[in-house]
Amino acid sequence: MSTTKRVKPNILITGTPGTGKTSLSEILSNTHDFKHVDISALVKEKELHDGWDDEFQCYILDEDKVCDELEETMNQGGIIVDHHGCEWFPERWFDLVIVLRTDTKILNERLKKRNYNTVKIENNIDCEIYQMILEEAKNSYKHEIVKELQSTTIEDNEHNQQIIGEWINSWNKQ
């Protein structure tokens, strides 16, 4: 495990599916020259799973395989990880944890556009109503590095880019 300060910070962007993690991760990665790791895409590409879950229409992620795959990358720093869960990553990996939140009416519309089945939409809306990912993040990381950001409108997205960009610039001056 690396104990020296990373040259660039690692950021986790998490939240219920559809809250805008991938969109924000891609913009930030391009703007600040970070590497974007979309866990769902990585799991599929490297087959870091134990098969397909028909009910939830997603791969059954193998957390140990994902962590083994990413350990070296994360030690380099300058990584933005994008995933709808956060409790099973090593706490040492992240300098900032962003939890995106979306108005459930808007979230419902976004998920419907993806042709998710009713069960999957209801599960995700419940997850957002009961702020399950926010609670997961607060239980898994130091409170001072967990930031809850709204992600309902384009203005929110622009605000989030600015807030996180300022944080990255201030981290580099530490």
Ligand SMILES: Nc1ncnc2c1ncn2[C@@H]1O[C@H](COP(=O)(O)OP(=O)(O)OP(=O)(O)O)[C@@H](O)[C@H]1O
């Ligand atoms: N702040 C925002 N305002 C308006 N629309 C947004 C905002 N953030 C994301 N969107 C839109 O919401 C949809 C979902 O965004 P995105 O795919 O980034 O979500 P996600 O959280 O990564 O989803 P998943 O976890 O399923 O990958 C996209 O159509 C995106 O353009």
